[in-house]
Amino acid sequence: MLIYVTGAAGFIGSHLVDRLLSLGHRVIGADNLVRGTLDNLQAAFKNENFRFFDLDLTDRASVETILHPVFAAEEKVDTVWHLAANSDIAAGVADPNIDLRDTFMTTFETIALARKFGMHNLAFASTSAVYGESPERLVETLGPLLPISAYGAMKLAGEAIISAAVESFLKQAWIFRFPNVVGSRGTHGVIRDLIDKLLVNRDELEVLGDGEQKKPYLHVADLVDAMIFIWQTAKERRSLYNIGPEDDGAKVSFIAKSIVEASKTNAKLRYTGGDRGWVGDVPRFSYSVEKLAGLGWRPNGGSEAAVRRAIDELIAERGLV
Known part of the structure; x- marks a missing residue:
């Protein structure tokens, strides 16, 4: 076609x-x-x-x-x-x-x-x-x-x-x-933003919000x-x-800790506080993918697995080694 x-x-x-x-x-x-x-x-x-x-x-x-x-x-x-x-x-x-x-x-x-x-x-x-x-x-x-x-x-x-x-x-x-x-070639989002912050300062990682924001990835x-x-x-x-995973998502705190671990920077996490990262941010939601499952498609894994895979890809792409 x-x-x-x-x-x-x-x-x-x-x-x-x-x-x-x-x-x-x-x-x-x-x-x-x-x-x-x-x-x-x-x-x-x-x-x-x-x-x-x-x-x-x-x-x-x-x-x-x-x-x-x-x-x-x-x-x-x-x-x-x-x-x-x-x-x-x-x-x-x-x-x-x-x-x-x-x-x-x-x-x-x-x-x-x-x-x-x-x-x-x-x-x-x-x-x-x-x-x-x-x-x-x-x-x-x-x-x-x-x-x-x-x-x-x-x-x-x-x-x-x-x-x-x-x-x-x-x-x-x-x-x-x-x-x-999330994944390779990503131009925005929490994973890319946190990795870019570590490229500037490997000792401390600022995380917007309180880390309790939880979304499907x-x-x-x-x-x-x-x-x-x-x-x-x-x-x-x-x-x-x-379209999405079948779980309720991953917390921002999990993402931040996973990035520090994968990057081997040992950066200290500093949360800015509040229940969301910015105006217009939806801090958490429950996402139904039952209709898609009924059509016959299911994802390969959950939110945390997707986050870990994307972290590895973006750390390599951004040169945070």
């Missing part, structure tokens, strides 16, 4: 590109390289079935100049995988324009492109942040949804505009609500497996699935 991937050079997008190419698909990737890097696509560039375009998806004039001739000359794209978004939740809280532009408008413009060139299937990277802070177990039917970050709000708006597009021209849409995803390899499984298996026109 011919596949179009936005956010192709990013953390998750680049892993998805690698997997799609390994399955024999032809992939056209696009990314503005603000958070993604060409290094993430080193393997993909060696594959003749991959083409990449550096552009701002919200700049309609650039998209028309660069991508319209490509899609006009090609056979129809089977599926658009839309992963382009702002991934820094705290930055979006400080300046909501970031998520309006990078999280919602990339979605809006990608749908417009899909409509113009008859791309009838769309897979969308959403997030558990759409649920907001809820005492209830987060199941796909929960509502009303009240996000507490601009990122979550714009992802929820993206889900809504995609749902409307299914009514007008899309044949099928797959919406994946991610947990905290999934390794990026499992995430990509789950997305592709849902894409190949789910038949609903609007296929909405939580």
Whole structure:
């Protein structure tokens, strides 16, 4: 198949590109390289079935100049995988324009492109942040949804505009609500942040919050497996699935201690206090993946195993040895 991937050079997008190419698909990737890097696509560039375009998806004039001739000359794209978004939740809280532009408008413009060139299937990277802070177990039917970050709000708006597009021209849409995803090529998140702090000071490690924040974590390899499984298996026109581990998560204190142990720095932990790391952070939630299990997919391990694997990968990547 011919596949179009936005956010192709990013953390998750680049892993998805690698997997799609390994399955024999032809992939056209696009990314503005603000958070993604060409290094993430080193393997993909060696594959003749991959083409990449550096552009701002919200700049309609650039998209028309660069991508319209490509899609006009090609056979129809089977599926658009839309992963382009702002991934820094705290930055979006400080300046909501970031998520309006990078999280919602990339979605809006990608749908417009899909409509113009008859791309009838769309897979969308959403997030558990759409649920907001809820005492209830987060199941796909929960509502009303009240996000507490601009990122979550714009992802929820993206889900809504995609749902409307299914009514007008899309044949099928797959919406994946991610947990905290960790692993190699990660650009943000607690593991990357703590490792980067140790690169500056190996004697003391500042940890935001009280360490009791507890969230589900999934390794990026499992995430990509789950997305592709849902894409190949789910038949609903609007296929909405939580993706995550089957446990209740790992504490930030566990992550910090595991990083100190793996890095062999013996750094002293210093917690800043409070029940969350930043404004817009959901300190803990219970995530249901029963619907996905019913479809036939289960993760390889739990949150703590995913965290340990990601720590080893990122310590090696960041040079904390």
